[in-house]
Amino acid sequence: QVQLVESGGGLVQAGGSLRLSCVFSGRLFATNAMAWYRQAPGKQRELVARIYSSDGSTNYASPVKGRFTISRDNVKNTLYLLMNSLKPEDDGVYYCNVRQGPSDYWGQGTQVTVSS
Helix, strand or coil: CEEEEEECCEEEECCCCEEEEEEEEECCCCCCEEEEEEECCCCCCEEEEEEECCCCCEEECHHHCCCEEEEEECCCCEEEEEECCCCHHHCEEEEEEEEECCEEEECCCEEEEEEC
16 A cells, blocks of 8 residues: 655745645555646546656656656655646646556645636
8 A cells, every 4th residue: 555645735826836745655666657647626637747766757748848847755755746837727636646557546635726
């Protein structure tokens, strides 16, 4: 089992920045992928960014490329999402995710609200 706890969400003005954190614990395999997803009201959950433990490579959804940065600190057991130049369309609940083999683990989510 893997436990994930997000924090760092809040209310920010358009153009501002936030950094989300996800502390992870439990039985983590050497090879996994960690990601941030978001879900806006009335919409499906969508992938924002992913990072692979094997080589540290990352990929981003097109709407956030160049504005968001995903990273992980294995000493602190924390996954981060730095969000710059926030837009109202970035609103939503942001979820931390770990994928190991066939299993997906999720945190409880943290709300991000961007005012225009």
